[in-house]
Amino acid sequence: MMNDTEPSVKEKYLQNGERIDDLQRNGLYIIQDPGEFCFGMDAVLLSGFAAAHAPASCNRILDLCTGGGIIPLLLAAKTKARHITGIEIQQKAAGRADRSVRMNGLSDKIDIINGDIKEAPELMKAASFDMVTVNPPYFRTGHGIINPTDSKTVSRHEVACTLDDVLSAAEYALKNGGVFCMVHKPQRLADVICGMRDHHIEPKALKTVHPRIGDDPSMILIEGRKGAGEEIRIEAPLVIYNDKDEYTEEMYTIYGY
Amino acid sequence: MMNDTEPSVKEKYLQNGERIDDLQRNGLYIIQDPGEFCFGMDAVLLSGFAAAHAPASCNRILDLCTGGGIIPLLLAAKTKARHITGIEIQQKAAGRADRSVRMNGLSDKIDIINGDIKEAPELMKAASFDMVTVNPPYFRTGHGIINPTDSKTVSRHEVACTLDDVLSAAEYALKNGGVFCMVHKPQRLADVICGMRDHHIEPKALKTVHPRIGDDPSMILIEGRKGAGEEIRIEAPLVIYNDKDEYTEEMYTIYGY
Numbered sequence A, B: 001m002m003n004d005t006e007p008s009v010k011e012k013y014l015q016n017g018e019r020i021d022d023l024q025r026n027g028l029y030i031i032q033d034p035g036e037f038c039f040g041m042d043a044v045l046l047s048g049f050a051a052a053h054a055p056a057s058c059n060r061i062l063d064l065c066t067g068g069g070i071i072p073l074l075l076a077a078k079t080k081a082r083h084i085t086g087i088e089i090q091q092k093a094a095g096r097a098d099r100s101v102r103m104n105g106l107s108d109k110i111d112i113i114n115g116d117i118k119e120a121p122e123l124m125k126a127a128s129f130d131m132v133t134v135n136p137p138y139f140r141t142g143h144g145i146i147n148p149t150d151s152k153t154v155s156r157h158e159v160a161c162t163l164d165d166v167l168s169a170a171e172y173a174l175k176n177g178g179v180f181c182m183v184h185k186p187q188r189l190a191d192v193i194c195g196m197r198d199h200h201i202e203p204k205a206l207k208t209v210h211p212r213i214g215d216d217p218s219m220i221l222i223e224g225r226k227g228a229g230e231e232i233r234i235e236a237p238l239v240i241y242n243d244k245d246e247y248t249e250e251m252y253t254i255y256g257y
Helices: A007-013 A041-053 A070-078 A091-103 A117-123 A151-156 A163-173 A186-198 A249-253 B007-013 B041-053 B070-078 B091-103 B117-123 B151-156 B163-173 B186-198 B249-253
Strands: A019-022 A029-032 A060-064 A083-088 A110-114 A129-134 A174-184 A201-210 A219-226 B019-022 B029-032 B060-064 B083-088 B110-114 B129-134 B174-184 B201-210 B219-226
Touching: A007 A091, A029 A091, A041 A070, A041 A129, A041 A174, A041 A201, A041 A219, A060 A070, A060 A163, A070 A083, A070 A091, A070 A110, A083 A091, A083 A117, A091 A110, A091 A151, A117 A163, A129 A163, A163 A174, A163 A186, A163 A201, A174 A186, A186 A201, A186 A219, A186 B186, A186 B201, A201 B186, B007 B091, B029 B091, B041 B070, B041 B129, B041 B174, B041 B201, B041 B219, B060 B070, B060 B163, B070 B083, B070 B091, B070 B110, B083 B091, B083 B117, B091 B110, B091 B151, B117 B163, B129 B163, B163 B174, B163 B186, B163 B201, B174 B186, B186 B201, B186 B219
Parallel strands: A060 A083, A060 A129, A083 A110, A129 A174, B060 B083, B060 B129, B083 B110, B129 B174
Antiparallel strands: A019 A029, A174 A219, A201 A219, B019 B029, B174 B219, B201 B219
């Protein structure tokens, strides 16, 4: 039997212009296309935050806007979830995600759906997931989008789905009491919190991520629970770099950098 | 003419059991009753936050739930406001606030109203303030309040007014574009943000206050603007103590400790 973790074997999963990146975690690799959207630190921090906030019994996870599948791959390594589904509207990104899953030998554990989260009721069963994660497009449209069909635009701007679409899909897919984890931009905090409440996902934990001590945050990580009571915990901030420009200890221990 | 800043002269403003505390700011003093609610660091930080976020032209400020008048006194020192109104439902606290204003020779600048913020339309003109500040009761009722008429209970729990009452009064009193500044508990963040939006006060800035680096915040400071567009700035956290258990530099420079 072939061992798909051998580099030479991995290359059969590659298409034109793509490369294989080492995730430095459990021997995992991911296929990326340098000409399209590549995952960033936000996705890695979300996976660490989601792992820390996963419910005790977390059998099934859904990752919305999964892109090239970075979050399902990392959650397969960081949680005890039995099954993870990733959904992505862009055909090329979904294809890369699917090939990355197969290349890592995770086809039994991760499914990639190439579909639109706005059609979640046609694609999956209601209230069937213990956790939903999402690294959504951050920016509102209408600020002069040059090329609305460009892959990077779709990944960053609310062209193909809005925050409300993301929260609708999460509300539909989550079991009552299920956990929702999202990374977003600080300037969207009020939209995120009010939107979650509108969709009966009560905000339960917020963590701000700051490049250095004394900086405004560059990201927020937020956890909510479907149908839960009020009261949120604001956690101690996560600081990325210390004064020597090295990752802080929390970045190593919690987030696995 | 008598000089009301002389200690011996000040004592004529005191009633049984009360004391005079030095605010260490512009020669200001405040009358407090050690048996009743005394102001804390939250009020002082709110005044510094409000001064930093005051609109350029800030003629009239309203302080809701003013208690013994700490916020109007500090804002008289820290801002260029021409006039400040404090409103307090508890007769004894309002009386102390009024005597503190007179004792400091600030009767021309600060008015104290002994009244209920739920009756704001009978007590003041709509849309007549440039800024509204509030250090409200933090805790929901219904967690077994022992003595609902006790002064400390009224100051800490939503017995006499709820967050929604506070935001209703602020919405009523603020000019369009006027600034709202509040200190609250971190666990109420979602209530605060969604409540502000419900009352057309868009959250524009959030600052978390942490006892030490690495601690969860113990307070939040939030600024909103009536009728403003979406997008909030999350500011760098305020840390109270450094690793030598001294106040941090920001506590000295911005907040005047």
